[in-house]
Structures are given as structure tokens and as C-alpha cells.
Amino acid sequence: MTELVALLIRIALPLLVVVLAMITGTICERRHFQAIARREQALGGLPALTVKEYPADRPVSSARMVTGSVVVSIDHFKRFLASLRNIFGGEVRSYCSLLDRGRREAILRMKESCPDADLIINMRVETSSVSQGAKKTLGSTEVLVYGTALTFADQAV
Amino acid sequence: MILTNIEQVPGKRIVAHYGLVSGSTVRAKHVGRDFMASLKNIVGGELKGYTELLEESRKWAVERMMTQAQELGANAIVNVRFSTSSVAQGAAEIYAYGTAVTVEDA
Numbered sequence A: 001m002t003e004l005v006a007l008l009i010r011i012a013l014p015l016l017v018v019v020l021a022m023i024t025g026t027i028c029e030r031r032h033f034q035a036i037a038r039r040e041q042a043l044g045g046l047p048a049l050t051v052k053e054y055p056a057d058r059p060v061s062s063a064r065m066v067t068g069s070v071v072v073s074i075d076h077f078k079r080f081l082a083s084l085r086n087i088f089g090g091e092v093r094s095y096c097s098l099l100d101r102g103r104r105e106a107i108l109r110m111k112e113s114c115p116d117a118d119l120i121i122n123m124r125v126e127t128s129s130v131s132q133g134a135k136k137t138l139g140s141t142e143v144l145v146y147g148t149a150l151t152f153a154d155q156a157v
Numbered sequence B: 001m002i003l004t005n006i007e008q009v010p011g012k013r014i015v016a017h018y019g020l021v022s023g024s025t026v027r028a029k030h031v032g033r034d035f036m037a038s039l040k041n042i043v044g045g046e047l048k049g050y051t052e053l054l055e056e057s058r059k060w061a062v063e064r065m066m067t068q069a070q071e072l073g074a075n076a077i078v079n080v081r082f083s084t085s086s087v088a089q090g091a092a093e094i095y096a097y098g099t100a101v102t103v104e105d106a
Helices: A002-042 A076-088 A093-112 B031-043 B048-072
Strands: A060-073 A119-129 A140-152 B012-028 B076-088 B091-105
Touching: A002 A076, A002 A093, A002 B031, A060 A093, A060 B031, A060 B048, A076 A093, A076 B031, A093 A119, A093 A140, A119 B076, A140 B048, A140 B076, B012 B048, B012 B076, B031 B048, B048 B076, B048 B091
Parallel strands: none
Antiparallel strands: A060 A140, A119 A140, B012 B091, B076 B091
8 A cells, every 4th residue: 555655656746747847837938938029029129130240331339249148948848848859859849949938038138238229230149058957958058149239329310 | 448249349440459368267056056946947947046147157257358458458359259168067168258459439
């Protein structure tokens, strides 16, 4: 009897954690994506380009480096899905959404750090994995975004 | 000190080059943060402790680079790049480097 209870606990407890992680993780992620979409809409007037050229005929009043960074991780359920993917191969969708989330958040933070700028040029994205999760799976990812923010002295035409 | 990650400073003219300046920090996650992060890892989402750590170490690296440039008599650093690499399990390096220059109003 006690063995049965012990077995039940051993199986049910991790399962419970995974199910809870799935529910809260999914809700959190959906909210985050909604917030990202809303903020991207609000910051639509500040484009970030990956080229180094800028309109040479406009006088520049200030140029400075801006950065944005974030560390995000995925929930246990998605990590479990990813480990299943490892058996069959193919695209790991649960990690795609994690990286997408991290990059967009970092870009938004960079833009929010310079609301007075007119243009961000030479934007670069640096991604790396900070901590290795259990059993060498990707635990979390850090994204560092940087670029040069320009403010023009004249009004936009 | 003006920092840009393009080859020039828009609106200014480069009058002197001093060569490469760099700064780096190796950061480790501390136990408390690690514990909180491992809890947060279950449900996913942003790990605020790690984000702060990353921001702090980036500032340190940039500051060290700026100190080096100041010692050379520069007033701007152009072509700044960041690079991160993991040195060992639980520790990572952040490296900032660029070219120290003196700029004047064009």
C-alpha cells in the first residue's frame, strides 16, 4: 500500500508540475506577446535599421549608442516537448517562440531607452544561452541588442 | 564620451585615431539568483535577476573601455562591438571593444 502511494507520488508530482507549468506558462506567454504587439505599435515611428548609412543631407544633433537586453526562459512543459522533438528531429517550435519573444523584447527595450531619437542604425543582435538547464537542455537565453541612435536637428519632412 | 557602433560619429569629424580599446567582465550567477531563476524556470518568462546581471556587467565592460579611452586622451569610441562567451559552467564573459578617436565639430 505504502509502495503504491510512493509510486503515485513519484509519478503524479512531476506530472502536476508539468501541467501547472503548461497552464501558467501559456498564459504568461500569450500576455507577453500581446504586450509586445502593443508596444511595437506605439514605437512604430522609430525604425531600427541594420545598415550603417543614414540620410547624409540632414544635420544630426546627437548620436549615441543604445542597448537593450533581456533573459527569458521557457516553461517545463515546452522543455518537455522539445526533448520529445529531439527523438524525431525537425523544427523545435517551442524554442522558436522563446527566441522570438526575447529578441522582440530586447529591441523594444532598446527603442524605449531613447524615445527622443529619430532613427536607429547599425542594429546588431547578440544571442547566447546563459544557463544550461537540466540534462543539457536549453534553460534560458539572453539577448543583447545594440545600435546607434540618431536625433536629427531638423524636423522630419 | 560619445559611443557609436558605426565607423564615424554623425555630425562630427574624426581628427585622431588611438587604436583599439576594450573592456571585459566575467560574471557568475550567485546562489540566491540561481535559486530564484530555477524556480522561474518552471513556468518560464523573464528572469529579472539575470537581466539585471547582464545589464550590470555590460555597463562594467563599457565603463572599463571608456576609462581606457580617456587615458589615451580620446573623446569618442567608434565601431563598438559586444561579444559574449561562456568561460565555464555558470560563468560568462562579456567583452566590449572599439576604436578610440578624437572628434571635432564638422
